[in-house]
Amino acid sequence: MKVRRSDRLIDMTRYLLERPHTLVPLTFFSKRYESAKSSISEDLAIIRRTFAARQTGILETVPGAAGGVRFMPTIGQEEASNFITDMANRLSESDRLLPGGYVYLSDLLGTPEVLRQIGRLIATQYLDQSVDAVMTVATKGIPIAQSVSQYLNVPFVIVRRDSKITEGSTVSVNYVSGSSARIEKMELSKRSLKPGSGVLIVDDFMKAGGTVNGMRGLIEEFGANLVGISVFAEGKFAGDRMVSDYTSLIRVDDVDTKANTLHAVAGNYLDYNHELFGRLREQ
């Protein structure tokens, strides 16, 4: 049965949103809705226009016989900036400060709406880079990795500090935990990364960068390539950080454990991606 345009638009929107960064041939939609390719092309032009106007993302057309359309989710600079400001305010709430200067994040990193936006922001940064997998370390990086992986539509892999029998053979590296300067060990299931794959490292919180540096070592062990490093929040660190090229959404600046206050501000994400947002605006 031929499907009306309004129904096609609704179902195509859902279909594309659920499959980011996936090439969908026009013939697929044409069959699905028993409609002419010319009608499908018109539908897609409308969706492209609305997605651009609402800064939902880019609907890219790939011409030719092997072509189709590909949806790439993005976030607009203003929405990104508002979200970061909101998160910085949330992090600055004094009851988040834990003994030792740690910051309680589990509520935010367990809220679907927050994770959705973190995923959109980080995925936007790596929009046109060749990411084959998102990597993080258990436990608190997992929700971020999962959300980014969803928006980039690639798998995520979880590095562990404790050995688990349910992972099979693993590859392990030693690393220096920056805060405590102790030697630790982390490992990843052997079958989780292919040589040559592009890997994006994400984590919830970075201080000295020791953990992130350990993951970098693991990527090397697997013969894979580091594409980038993005963290939700970075803390202040007195001394040389082990990682220099990274982005953070939030920076926790002043932690005063005596007065029980902390001050969080925007990280370097917006500055780092200034040009990218300029290009996105023009599209």
Added chain:
Amino acid sequence: MKVRRSDRLIDMTRYLLERPHTLVPLTFFSKRYESAKSSISEDLAIIRRTFAARQTGILETVPGAAGGVRFMPTIGQEEASNFITDMANRLSESDRLLPGGYVYLSDLLGTPEVLRQIGRLIATQYLDQSVDAVMTVATKGIPIAQSVSQYLNVPFVIVRRDSKITEGSTVSVNYVSGSSARIEKMELSKRSLKPGSGVLIVDDFMKAGGTVNGMRGLIEEFGANLVGISVFAEGKFAGDRMVSDYTSLIRVDDVDTKANTLHAVAGNYLDYNHELFGRLREQ
């Protein structure tokens, strides 16, 4: 500026899909698109029809001054059944069998498309129950909890076996690990659950049910209510399981470590939800 119907349909679809189980007042859409309420009502009727026809979910109308629309994601019985069959086949791949009869699941539980479907299936089961939070235990239950939490649009909380300074004060319980019959300890950050809240337990794999039983104890400690227990896969267990009322998508039946084979079949999910799927078909 007034927005055309086609653009409204596309943007409303995205807006609703991103906010499941959330009441959106008609006035919100009316303002967003500078369109009359009557036009918005017509749009929503079209979306409702398409969502029903494609088994995307239910678009419920709540009448009255405080009313609006609420999107509840569902999955059709056939799609659910196909997914379960596919997963049972994937689990039966012989190279998943690890020493000790464990099953390697990390690849599946790190794939966005798989997690999306697991989340949809489990969220469909609890469609009209009052779930305030999804609970799981670190590490491998987390991706499932996150996906379910996204479709139900409620937070998820992570129980830990190891104490972490970044969680603040915790409540802990002892539990009997069913497989090893050892006494273990698990804990949850004190501020993560409110008394009286409805909690859905999810996990990746259940054998004797000791871990799930521990979480049940934690829910009691918090004065919260258990709404249900759903696991991705259950294994065979010789003896009395500590948990009886639960659903599983997959059941791992025969594990032959000598021949290096395992056989996975559909769990009780479809049978358990037979009536629910009947009701969904009629809607």
